[in-house]
Amino acid sequence: MTLSVQRCALHPAREAAARCPACGGFFCRECVTEHDGRVLCSSCLRAAAKRPESKAGPWMRRLAGASGRALVLLASFLVAWLAFFALGQFLVRGPSVVHSGAMWGGKK
Amino acid sequence: MPSVALPAMSARRRRRPAELDPDNFGAAPPVLATIEEGAHLLRAAPTRGWAFYALGTVPFVLGFLWFWADMSRNVNAADHVVEASLGLALLFVWMKAWQAAAASEWLHVCAGAPAPPWTWRRAMRTLAFQARWQPLKVVLLPLAGLLNLPFAFAAAFFHHLSAVGDGTQPPAEATRRARLAARAWTGQNFRSLGLVALLSAPVFLNMFLVCGLVPILADSFLGTQGEATRNAAAYFFNTTTLAAALALAHLVLHPLTTAFYVMRLFRFESRRDGRDLLRVVGGEPSEARQPGRAGQS
Structure with missing residues (x-):
């Protein structure tokens, strides 16, 4: 059902103006508030306000994020290193008659 | 025959976000027009972009040829294969970072907008982003080629990553842009890759003949007598000559492929933000800087 035919969950006499993205309920414009880039109803806003902040300080979070990114970067680089290493091994172990072109009638 | 509705499929399509729906692309x-625009973009691009490209690509190609020749000819190569492959991997990341800088310059030429200045911070961000994604290309692209169907997506994704991962936006946003553009126009993507593959055969043959005929x-x-004149068959068909011809063919074709994908990204994103129209409305730069002039959305 579209927003235009909905009524506010707290004020049935009023038309709904927004839908809370957290609980999915319809509310009039006086029952919703913008919070952190989202339009929330009062109960979801209370719940969001009560949610405890992460115990880690901002610098700890930054450090964790940076080390995570560094690990991904390292893992990605290892993939390339291993691939080139495998190519090197393949070339080292390849028969010299192929590498030197001797198999086509030339000298070794 | 009457068409039969497939409820499961249509439900899945409805759930897909609008920006991922191929109907909205x-x-x-x-293909040919976009390749032509790519070629024109390369001609119109300022020297700075080309310098960035060469600064990254030439050392890698030289390193790759040294690696190939050393590993295939040197009897003691097994002793230093770890160090040599590490060096080649570093050169690869170096190349990809510079190629990203070049692709970013070319994308700004398409939009007719001045490229943001290169700061130390932006350069480090570009290097970190490319170092995070591009090494995976070495494994994922051949794997996608074996599986066939995802190859076009993978090729486009890594090329688009080069153009958008220039340190001007958060990594998640750059990845999202590259993924979205890579998903678009699969048929066009496959056709363009087929065309490049078709083109690569004569280019490789040409380079192979150059490698062989120059010493003769x-x-x-x-x-000047050398290996080529003493033993022509061995010189022509040793794997180092083949690798050199392959590397030269790559040097010829890769800028064109990059420019094609830059144009493709530009065309795709212009459908959403009207960038190509904005360029026209906001005052035209000189005629020479108009690679995407034909066929604006």
């Missing part, structure tokens, strides 16, 4: 620009001509005109 619009018709793909013709040098012997004829200058009297």
